[in-house]
Amino acid sequence: MSNTEYKFEGWAGFGPESIEGNLKFIEYEPKQFAEDDIDIKILYCGICASDVSTLSEGWGELKDMWPQVVGHEIVGEVVRVGSSPKNGIKKGDIVGVGAQCDSCLQCHYCNKDMENYCSNGMTGTYNGKFSRTSKGSKSYGGYANYWRGPSHFAIPIPKELDPAEAAPLLCGGGTVFSPLVQYGAGKEAKNVGIIGLGGLGHFGVSLATALGAEVTVISHSARKQKDAEDLGAKHFLITGDDEAKAFKGHERSLDLIICTSNAPDMNMSAYLSLLRPGGNFILVGVPETGKIADIPPMTLIFGNVHVGGSLIASPQTLKDMLQVVADQKVKSWIQKWPMSKVNEAVPSMIAGNARYRYVLVNEENGGNL
Known part of the structure; x- marks a missing residue:
């Protein structure tokens, strides 16, 4: 489907009942690859309360946005790079993607490192639609094997950081x-x-x-x-x-x-x-x-x-934060779950068992449990 040797597959919700352990593993079509895009082989993805509020429709009906692959605390390895990558990103780099994956990149706020407040509207890493490239295509999140999107919103993970611990920092x-x-x-x-x-x-x-x-x-x-x-x-x-x-x-x-x-x-x-x-x-x-x-x-x-x-952080703010975390040796308190057990992990988080963030580990892609 995606014109690559790998498939875009992930755990999708088909209705509000999906948070009760009813996510289904599906193949889906990502956005059309643009010259400033990258593909990421996902190693880790944090579970965020926003994932639950989206899937449950607590923040509003999804209507034509089902099926929904959530997850916006993504860390993985870059496996494909377009001809015009941003941030000096290259194949093999370990990068992260937070809750935003695109904006117009032209308005006053985008030019002030405030892409999260883009005048033309930001594109969420999931439950969004692209408008700058591949107009109208849905954005799909990180409860998946691969992720595709603009390299501008991919944040290099400092080598001093455990990539699993870095994942929930990208939104939370x-x-x-x-x-x-x-x-x-x-x-x-x-x-x-x-x-x-x-x-x-x-x-x-x-x-x-x-x-x-x-x-x-x-x-x-x-x-x-x-x-x-x-x-x-x-x-x-x-x-x-x-x-x-x-x-x-x-x-x-x-x-x-x-x-x-x-x-x-x-x-x-x-x-x-x-x-x-x-x-x-x-x-x-x-x-x-x-x-x-x-x-x-x-x-x-x-x-x-x-x-x-205050909304989510901009790409530059995420870079600044990761540097502070690396310099000050800040630790994320995480508990790891195999991504294959996402239908156990999500209900467990809803029950309040996380101390304090759950991170899904894609062992098939090389994530360390």
């Missing part, structure tokens, strides 16, 4: 690293709070620490306190069922809060009380309801605090 890590850097973690923002210690939150703690910030983890219970401390957190706030009561005595102690929680019923006034004047509360978790709790305007005005959001 980049998603928190981007706002940490944007809002000055370790510089202007000396004290950083991380809400939630899960797949995103554990990266938030380790990366904020690597950037020089003093980190406070904010969690519902004490269950993960030791993990937080092992990751580098200096403080641990337990909210229980009454955030306002829990935060008494901690008002105006933080410069920046990264919220990885997707809870729709947070006491926002209580959380914002933790910020110093000029502080920022940045959402990276996305409630499937599409809403956050109400914020009284006076809370913003009298506190001089700001609420914002």
